[in-house]
Amino acid sequence: MITSLMTRKLIVVTGKGGVGKSTIATSLGLLAARNGLRALVVEMGGQQIATGLFAVEAGVGETKLTENLWAITIDPDAALVEWLTAVGGSVPARLLTSRSSFRAFAAAAPGAKELVSLVKVWELTQSERWRKRGGRYDLVILDAPATGHALALVRSPATYGAIARVGPVAAQIRHVGDLLADRDRTGYVAVAQGSEMAITETLELAEGLERDMHRELDTVIVNGTFPRRFSSEELRRLATLESSGTVGSAARAALFVADRARLQHNQIARLRRQHLHVLAVPFIFQARLDPAALAQIADRLAAG
Ligand SMILES: Nc1ncnc2c1ncn2[C@@H]1O[C@H](COP(=O)(O)OP(=O)(O)OP(=O)(O)O)[C@@H](O)[C@H]1O
Numbered sequence: 168m169i170t171s172l173m174t175r176k177l178i179v180v181t182g183k184g185g186v187g188k189s190t191i192a193t194s195l196g197l198l199a200a201r202n203g204l205r206a207l208v209v210e211m212g213g214q215q216i217a218t219g220l221f222a223v224e225a226g227v228g229e230t231k232l233t234e235n236l237w238a239i240t241i242d243p244d245a246a247l248v249e250w251l252t253a254v255g256g257s258v259p260a261r262l263l264t265s266r267s268s269f270r271a272f273a274a275a276a277p278g279a280k281e282l283v284s285l286v287k288v289w290e291l292t293q294s295e296r297w298r299k300r301g302g303r304y305d306l307v308i309l310d311a312p313a314t315g316h317a318l319a320l321v322r323s324p325a326t327y328g329a330i331a332r333v334g335p336v337a338a339q340i341r342h343v344g345d346l347l348a349d350r351d352r353t354g355y356v357a358v359a360q361g362s363e364m365a366i367t368e369t370l371e372l373a374e375g376l377e378r379d380m381h382r383e384l385d386t387v388i389v390n391g392t393f394p395r396r397f398s399s400e401e402l403r404r405l406a407t408l409e410s411s412g413t414v415g416s417a418a419r420a421a422l423f424v425a426d427r428a429r430l431q432h433n434q435i436a437r438l439r440r441q442h443l444h445v446l447a448v449p450f451i452f453q454a455r456l457d458p459a460a461l462a463q464i465a466d467r468l469a470a471g
């Protein structure tokens with residue numbers, strides 16, 4: 168399944184807040200890069216997690232993280248200004264330079280910033296013919312906003328396509344819409360954790376994608392899973408040790424992890440019952456994740 172994702176032009180990664188979207192998006196990028204693809208991780212809204220993970224300073228535009236892997240941050244406000252400047256010769260300069268009138272414009276056209284950001288993402292998936300600066304990428308991985316916002320984001324071409332029907336703007340919107348709808352070119356990945364809330368949100372995302380985009384989730388990555396180390400007989404024996412001093416603390420810790428692992432396993436089963444393709448990624452016991460940790464995650468993703 169991961170192999171099939173690697174043949175696309177764009178992978179959209181979303182999920183509940185804080186579940187590890189940026190970590191997984193960057194790990195997918197690393198996996199692609201290791202397979203010899205030129206990969207670009209795109210973050211939105213000023214986040215700069217990917218460069219932080221590789222401890223490189225974020226530059227203007229695309230920043231190299233490692234061999235074959237780059238990252239870029241799209242600021243939706245800046246993208247809208249840039250786009251209006253490029254296509255809207257008739258847009259008064261005052262609108263673009265005054266903060267308050269720009270805000271008023273952006274508020275009057277909800278989803279416009281998101282749509283324009285997607286136009287930028289689409290451009291990044293194109294060969295250099297389309298690109299004035301920067302490189303050519305085989306695979307773009309979009310570290311999208313959290314679930315509800317991500318759905319609004321991928322819906323925006325349809326929303327605006329109904330308004331702008333002709334002209335260069337309509338053509339751009341159509342390109343973006345076609346890309347997001349195309350199974351061969353765009354993959355959708357949900358990141359979740361093995362908690363009831365995160366899995367419920369994932370199931371809702373799958374429904375929303377199906378309803379609004381006629382697309383399914385290619386893969387659900389359940390992040391931060393704990394290992395199931397003990398047999399039921401071992402768990403029974405651990406339970407008998409719970410109240411015995413120092414050994415008791417260790418036994419309680421082991422039982423706690425075993426219990427969490429069991430709950431995670433039950434939540435993963437909810438996904439499988441809906442016939443979703445699931446990959447589990449282990450919790451990495453490290454104070455700060457680094458490229459070595461991402462490599463471990465990439466290994467797990469590759470192993471399937
Ligand atoms: N497999 C893992 N093992 C251990 N820690 C992890 C793992 N995945 C992510 N983390 C940690 O969890 C935190 C959240 O991860 P991340 O920033 O990737 O989440 P996110 O979904 O992108 O968050 P946000 O919704 O704020 O964008 C980070 O501190 C990250 O280092």
Ligand SMILES: [Mg+2]
Nearest residue numbers: 188189214216
């Ligand atoms: Mg993030």
